[in-house]
Amino acid sequence: MIPYERHELILNKLKEADLLKIDELAAFMPDVSMSTLRRDLKELEKRGSIEYLTGGAVKLHSAAREVSVFEKGAQRSSEKDLIARRAAAEVEDGETVYVDSGTTATALLSLLVDKPVTIYTTNGYACRFTGELAAKVVVIGGDFNPVTCSLTGPMVESALRELYFDRAFIGVNAVDEDRGIMTPGYPEAIKKRIVMQNSQASYVLADSSKFHVFSNVKVCDLEGFTVISDKRDAKIGERVKMITA
Template sequence: MLTEERHRTILNLLEDKDIVKIQEIVDATDASESTIRRDLTQLEQEKYLKRVHGGASKLQGKLQELSVSEKSTKNLQEKHLIAQYAASLVEEGDCIFLDAGTTTLNMIDHLKEKAVVIVTNGLTHIDCLLEKGLKTYTIGGYVKPITKAMIGRGAVESLREYRFDKAFIGMNGIHPQYGFTTPDPEEAQVKKIAMELSREAIVLADDTKFGEIAFSKVANLDEAMIITNSLDENYATTFAEKTTIKVVTT
């Protein structure tokens, strides 16, 4: 089978399912495993797919975005591990920014004993923060229905009134060439400014976000450290050269 035919076969397999194993591609193309690995590397470089452990997965759409309720049912254990470690980085007396999102929401349980000041743009965070007795400020702006995040001009202007020790940011895409990305330009702006106003910027992202590219650029990889639950060997060296990554496991 010619290279172009194998590539077409691989992409057709990914049309039918989100993740395809290398062995499935070998069976479908009658090619060697080493040949298929080279094909996957080439297709990833051409931004047709992303490599995952033992195979490849379909890239998300540049504008694709899940709602809070949809996100809250995905990768629960991974988010808990990431959030728990992230909370351990918060020190007594810190002023921190908690971005909207389900992983940052998970951090709140682990902050309840700490004397910290929190600023957030996450509407879903507010009740939890108050229940834990944490001193809380919210920024203004338009409440985006799908993510329950406060964004827009009002959010940006009120955010600029603060300075942070640490900013904990959620992200949709993490790519070695295109950096940190998210679907909504207005939400990207809030994330970007919060990172700029913080002494330390920390991105919380499970392993599904690596290799993804969303519509709006937030920052370069070297502008934040990353906390994740797993890092595929295809990415480990590349990302380690560009930023600090902490992989937390059980």
């Protein structure tokens, strides 16, 4: 077998069993030497696909996946509310801001609509606000993801390239000092990059459960923005400015 075939076989076996010892994996691959198997496992670990455990076992890496806003909204809600309130305190009357999708960003959005600001957003939850709002809210239309209530795609990207913001508040799924900030989907990553390039100040909203985990697509390195979180992290704080809620 070529390396690609061996890697796929290893990953498929781990999907079935969740956790396997190295000698158990070797039994599934009798034609592969132990030295080659260990080399393959090291390569998969380097890519972030698997994790080595004590006792000579391996498992699939627990990458941050895309989950519904309903599922995420029930997780760490108090921390997200604190982060949202701290983020709202950064915004001054009369500013033009961008608010991303995600549960923490949605909490922030619900606070900012009561301020005299202009809000651009790709968060589908903005359409649920009714009655009089102090803010002017502009929802940028595009491809709707019913899982995350997020809008992405070419129409969104085209509009965002023509817009500039005083501040942007970005939702992410993972933050790591070496891999940067990450999100599950490529369209989300492109959208976030455009917004951050067109903003005078960018803030990443991330509770501490998102530190040192991984997701599928890198948005950018840890530079040029501020992380607002419920806890400070020493390694991440060495690379980028952090504000603790």
